[in-house]
Amino acid sequence: MPRKKLIAANWKMYKTPDQTRDFFRDFLPLVSGHTRDEIVVCPPDIDLATAHGSAKGSNVAIGAQNVHWKPEGAFTGETSAAMLLALGITHVIVGHSERRQYFGETDDTVNMRLKAALEAGLTSICCVGEVLEERESGLTDDVLRRQCVRAFHTISAKKAAKLVVAYEPVWAIGTGKTATPELAAEAHAVIRREAAEVFGDEFASGLRILYGGSVKPENASSLMSQEEIDGALVGGASLDPKSFAAIVKY
Numbered sequence: 001m002p003r004k005k006l007i008a009a010n011w012k013m014y015k016t017p018d019q020t021r022d023f024f025r026d027f028l029p030l031v032s033g034h035t036r037d038e039i040v041v042c043p044p045d046i047d048l049a050t051a052h053g054s055a056k057g058s059n060v061a062i063g064a065q066n067v068h069w070k071p072e073g074a075f076t077g078e079t080s081a082a083m084l085l086a087l088g089i090t091h092v093i094v095g096h097s098e099r100r101q102y103f104g105e106t107d108d109t110v111n112m113r114l115k116a117a118l119e120a121g122l123t124s125i126c127c128v129g130e131v132l133e134e135r136e137s138g139l140t141d142d143v144l145r146r147q148c149v150r151a152f153h154t155i156s157a158k159k160a161a162k163l164v165v166a167y168e169p170v171w172a173i174g175t176g177k178t179a180t181p182e183l184a185a186e187a188h189a190v191i192r193r194e195a196a197e198v199f200g201d202e203f204a205s206g207l208r209i210l211y212g213g214s215v216k217p218e219n220a221s222s223l224m225s226q227e228e229i230d231g232a233l234v235g236g237a238s239l240d241p242k243s244f245a246a247i248v249k250y
């Protein structure tokens with residue numbers, strides 16, 4: 001079975017509810033009837049209700065950018081999977097490199113968040129990727145393997161049914177530098193082999209692995225034409241409806 005590509009927008013800390021409404025007003029007509037790929041937009045939490053309302057009945061799903069591992073409690077600033085589900089949210093990003101870099105996210109907290117998200121039935125986009133020094137020291141494969149093993153720890157293949165992995169080399173995020181399609185495909189193969197070790201071959205062959213890091217309308221089709229690349233996680237270029245639509249329709 002060919003893997004259906006998933007094209008996801010990661011808005012990071014951009015857009016107010018009004019700007020979210022405007023985005024969907026302009027974006028939805030551009031992608032209406034597009035069924036080849038799964039389309040997801042992940043706005044800041046403050047915009048989730050507006051995004052969900054705006055996208056209702058369309059071919060665009062809404063995701064959050066993070067999720068806590070507990071259902072509720074004294075965890076200031078966090079949002080639980082149950083809360084996302086109550087809003088009709090179906091997808092979530094876990095372990096983005098900006099969370100790891102700036103907010104103390106570790107392999108262990110990524111594992112706890114991922115486990116909770118999958119258990120709640122959210123399609124969970126788990127981000128992995130090496131920083132520049134790691135790549136330059138030849139450590140990329142080791143880093144990817146470690147991040148995967150630790151993120152997947154104690155998750156069964158059955159529980160992982162809605163797992164998606166995003167390979168996001170940190171040196172390519174927001175820098176305008178993109179991994180070449182060949183280099184991304186190599187990293188994806190490492191991740192797929194690791195997923196096979198943990199979850200088995202059959203699971204791994206169905207696992208979607210997205211590429212993220214300066215994906216733009218100009219480079220989307222060469223990246224998406226790689227057999228190993230099952231979609232994209234798009235930051236900067238997803239903020240503009242025309243540019244994100246052009247990526248969706250690569």
Ligand code: PGA
Pocket residue numbers: 010168172173174175176212213214215233234235236237
């Ligand atoms: P970028 O971000 O497309 O702006 O490089 C990608 C991401 O961080 O998910």
